[in-house]
Structure formats: C-alpha cells, structure tokens
Amino acid sequence: DSGVTQTPKHLITATGQRVTLRCSPRSGDLSVYWYQQSLDQGLQFLIQYYNGEERAKGNILERFSAQQFPDLHSELNLSSLELGDSALYFCASSVVGGAEAFFGQGTRLTVV
Amino acid sequence: LAKTTQPISMDSYEGQEVNITCSHNNIATNDYITWYQQFPSQGPRFIIQGYKTKVTNEVASLFIPADRKSSTLSLPRVSLSDTAVYYCLVGDGHYSSASKIIFGSGTRLSIRP
Numbered sequence: 001d002s003g004v005t006q007t008p009k010h011l012i013t014a015t016g017q018r019v020t021l022r023c024s025p026r027s028g029d030l031s032v033y034w035y036q037q038s039l040d041q042g043l044q045f046l047i048q049y050y051n052g053e054e055r056a057k058g059n060i061l062e063r064f065s066a067q068q069f070p071d072l073h074s075e076l077n078l079s080s081l082e083l084g085d086s087a088l089y090f091c092a093s094s095v096v097g098g099a100e101a102f103f104g105q106g107t108r109l110t111v112v
Numbered sequence: 113l114a115k116t117t118q119p120i121s122m123d124s125y126e127g128q129e130v131n132i133t134c135s136h137n138n139i140a141t142n143d144y145i146t147w148y149q150q151f152p153s154q155g156p157r158f159i160i161q162g163y164k165t166k167v168t169n170e171v172a173s174l175f176i177p178a179d180r181k182s183s184t185l186s187l188p189r190v191s192l193s194d195t196a197v198y199y200c201l202v203g204d205g206h207y208s209s210a211s212k213i214i215f216g217s218g219t220r221l222s223i224r225p
Contacts, residue, residue, distance in 0.1 A: 002155065002157075004155075030209075031211065035215075042216075042218070043199075045215070048212065056210050058212060088153065090155045090156075092155065092213070096209060096211075097210050098203050098211040098213075100146075100161065101156075101213055102158070103155025103156050103157065104155055105154065106153070
C-alpha cells in the first residue's frame with residue numbers, strides 16, 4: 001500500500017460525458033502528479049500540483065483539467081470524453097518535486 | 113529534460129544478477145537519476161535514486177560513472193516476481209516545488225525459471 005488513494009477504481013461512461021477522478025495523497029505530501037497510461041502510449045505525464053498550485057504541465061488536453069484543494073487532495077476532470085480517452089489514470093504524490101513519488105492503484109476509465 | 117535510452121526488453125533466469133543500462137547523454141548538472149518498477153495494471157514503484165557513484169538499498173544498486181552520461185541498475189539474484197517494466201528517469205527540479213516526472217518507454221524484463 002503506497003498510501004495514495006484513488007477513487008473510483010473503475011469507471012465506465014459514454015462518449016461525450018464528463019467524469020471526475022479523485023486522488024488523496026500520502027499524509028504530508030505536498031506534490032501531486034497525474035498520469036495517463038494507455039496500451040499504445042505508455043505513461044504520459046499530465047500535470048503536477050504543489051501545495052494547491054499548478055507547477056508543471058505535460059501533455060494534458062484542453063478537455064482535461066485538474067486542481068488541488070486546500071486539504072491537498074486532487075481531482076482530475078475529464079470532459080467531452082472520447083473512445084481514445086479510455087486508459088488507466090494514475091495519481092502520485094511526493095513530499096516535494098523530484099523526490100520519491102508514490103503511486104496510487106489507478107482508475108481504469110472505459111469510454112463506450 | 114534529458115532524454116533517456118534503455119533497452120526495450122531483456123530476459124534472464126532466476127538467481128541471476130541483472131544489469132539494465134540507461135543512457136542519458138544530455139544530463140544536466142542538477143539532474144538526479146531515478147529508477148521505477150511497474151507491474152501490469154499497477155502504478156510504478158520507486159526503486160532507487162542517485163546523483164553520482166554508487167547507491168545501494170535493500171532491493172537494488174545504482175552505478176553512475178563520473179561523466180554521468182549513463183547509469184546501470186543492478187538487481188541481484190532475480191526471481192520470477194521481478195518480471196516487470198523498469199523505467200530510467202532523469203529529472204529536473206529535484207527537491208523543488210516544480211517537477212515533471214517523465215517516463216520513457218522502459219525496459220521489459222522477463223525472468224524465466
């Protein structure tokens with residue numbers, strides 16, 4: 001158990017819909033990362049937050065957004081979903097950027 | 113960010129020592145080298161991190177030559193449970209508030225009985 005909690009574990013939704021993925025970081029970790037992993041793309045870095053502020057951005061689509069709340073949990077919002085958005089979405093946390101990151105078990109999103 | 117190159121796949125046998133080498137020719141002065149392990153449908157797990165020379169922990173050793181243009185992850189006496197994908201990362205922003213932890217393609221390690 002990494003100490004990072006992601007909910008839900010599985011999500012099935014239709015194209016065009018919007019979903020929210022939730023991540024609770026390890027206690028004391030200020031940095032949260034989001035990743036997308038699909039079969040043909042590998043682990044894609046989406047975005048990083050530190051203590052509530054966006055600090056680094058990767059290949060995150062405009063249809064996707066994220067935020068980190070004062071209690072340090074984070075949410076990844078995916079809208080106008082397409083079949084190609086089907087993937088495993090991982091959240092990770094670390095004390096600060098660049099330090100050892102702990103990953104959650106992921107949310108498996110299936111868009112039908 | 114420094115680009116990393118590592119073998120796509122490797123095979124070995126139980127009880128052997130496995131060395132996975134990663135090239136990072138454009139590593140910056142303040143970059144650290146980090147290795148992660150990932151099993152299917154699970155999140156990556158941190159293995160080891162280093163800056164120079166040699167780092168050892170309970171699961172692996174990391175060898176970094178003086179020029180830091182490459183690094184080698186050494187797994188002693190592997191078992192079937194070490195079958196996984198291993199990622200070499202070279203990261204900026206070590207111990208700062210901003211960091212992109214960028215994963216490459218990784219090395220798919222298969223251990224046979």
